[in-house]
Amino acid sequence: MDLLGWLTPWEFSPSLLLMFFIGGGLFVRGARVHRVSVVRQGSFWLGLILLYLSLHTRIDYYAERMFFVHRLQHLVLHHLGPLLIMGAYPGQAMRAGLPMRWRIALRDFRRTPVGRSAEALLTHKFLIPLLFVLMVVVWLIPSVQFYSMLDWRLYRVMNWSVVASGFLYWNLILDRRPSPPAAMSPGGRILSPVLTMAPQMVVGAVITFTSRDLYPIFELCGRAIPGIPAAMDQTIGGLTMWIPAGLIEIVGLLLALGTLMRLSSKGRLPNKRALAKQARQATVGAA
DSSP states (O other), X not given: OXXXXXXXXXXXXXXXXXXXXXXXXXXXXXXXXSOOOHHHHHHHHHHHHHHHHHHSSTHXXXXXXXXXXXXXXXXXXXXXXXXXXXXXXXXXXXXXXXXXXXXXXXXXXXXSHHHHHHHHHHTOTTHHHHHHHHHHHGGGSHHHXXXXXXXXXXXXXXXXXXXXXXXXXXHHHTOOSOXXXXXXXXXXXXXXXXHHHHHHHHHHHHHHHOOSOSOTHXXXXXXXXXXXXXXXXXXHHHHXXXXXXXXXXXXHHHHHHHHHXXXXXXXXXXXXXXXHHHHHHHHHHHO
């Protein structure tokens, strides 16, 4: 198959194209206002391209018919793509790319009780890591995987829930600010990838070493690569979730460690003793 054949959408989605154009357009407009380094721009566009290739090309056909390709697809959707995009810190640039009245409306909404509640929910330091793990593990339950591969609506929910949880999680982990205003402490950003990595690696190991076919749906649909039997397909898929996914989380951990060291060198880490003293003084003053 030639390159054009690979890039042809397996299932054409105008809404998906619109989202990519809007996201890329806002980043381009904002980069003209805010100074965005070449490295950050490269990280953003690489992540966006990888997400597009995984969702809107012939790769999606193979992901529906080979378990290991399906796991590679989710590795990009859940780990690599969101990590690259959020590692570019695109928020400020994309906000600057909005028309002025939209920026004002967004600012005003964030100040409302509904806006503050939504922001608190989407940056919750316990909920978001939990969702990050669940959006991998739940879809791998054999019965859930079976029906999600048969129903195109459930299939799209699966893919987009994986992408959304990835963005929300890496937004927390790669935050470069001290806490507050960041939702998660610098130390928590280092610990969190260790905690989220462990259950995913365990599930990957279980899939790798299970001899029976856990996902017969791929045999039922007809494997796109007949030379790879079910056992090998399942083993490669389990290893993909076990090793590469863990390595990507280690990269996120190292980036969070770099943020901790930078904040420490600038004296921007919270002084617990000073905070405790201030709390005691406030209590005495209130009494």
